[in-house]
Amino acid sequence: MPDKRSQGTIFAACTEEGSFIPIAKTDYDLIRDMLHVALVDYESAKQWQKQAPKESGQWNAIYKLTYDVFHALAEAFLLFDKIKARTHECLFAYLVAKHPELEFDWNFLEKIRTRRNRSIYYGEPSSYSDWKSIELQLGLYISALRKEIGNELMKTGKNPA
Numbered sequence: 001m002p003d004k005r006s007q008g009t010i011f012a013a014c015t016e017e018g019s020f021i022p023i024a025k026t027d028y029d030l031i032r033d034m035l036h037v038a039l040v041d042y043e044s045a046k047q048w049q050k051q052a053p054k055e056s057g058q059w060n061a062i063y064k065l066t067y068d069v070f071h072a073l074a075e076a077f078l079l080f081d082k083i084k085a086r087t088h089e090c091l092f093a094y095l096v097a098k099h100p101e102l103e104f105d106w107n108f109l110e111k112i113r114t115r116r117n118r119s120i121y122y123g124e125p126s127s128y129s130d131w132k133s134i135e136l137q138l139g140l141y142i143s144a145l146r147k148e149i150g151n152e153l154m155k156t157g158k159n160p161a
Contacts, residue, residue: 007106014090060125073145
C-alpha cells in the first residue's frame with residue numbers, strides 16, 4: 001500500500017486540489033523584500049540562540065522563527081516559477097518535485113513542518129533538543145535558498161542586498 005504522506009502523493013493531491021496558484025508575473029521587488037525580511041529574522045534568531053538557556057521555553061520561539069525564515073524564503077523562491085502554494089505542505093512538495101537540484105529531503109521538511117504545527121496547534125513546545133536535531137540541516141537549507149534567490153535576482157539586475 002502506498003504511503004499516503006509521501007511527497008509524490010502530497011504533490012499530486014495539491015495539484016488536483018488546485019493548491020498551486022499561478023501568478024501573472026514575477027515581482028522581483030517583492031522577492032527582494034521577502035529575502036531581506038527573512039534574513040533580518042534569521043539574524044535575530046541566531047542572536048537569540050546565543051543567549052537562550054537550554055532549559056528555557058525560548059527554544060520553541062527560536063524553532064518557529066527559523067522555520068518561518070525557511071518558509072518565507074521558499075515562498076519567495078516559488079515566485080520565480082510564478083507559483084504560490086496554498087499550504088506549507090504543498091509548498092514543500094512543490095520544492096522537492098520541481099527543484100531536485102536543491103536536494104531537499106521531503107522527510108526532513110515534513111519533520112520540521114509537523115513539529116512546528118504541534119507547537120502552534122496543539123500546545124506542544126519545541127525543546128532545545130528538538131532545535132538541535134534540525135539546526136544544521138535547516139541552516140543549510142536556508143543558505144541554499146538564500147543563494148538561489150540572490151543568483152536569480154542578480155540575473156534580473158536586482159541587487160539582492
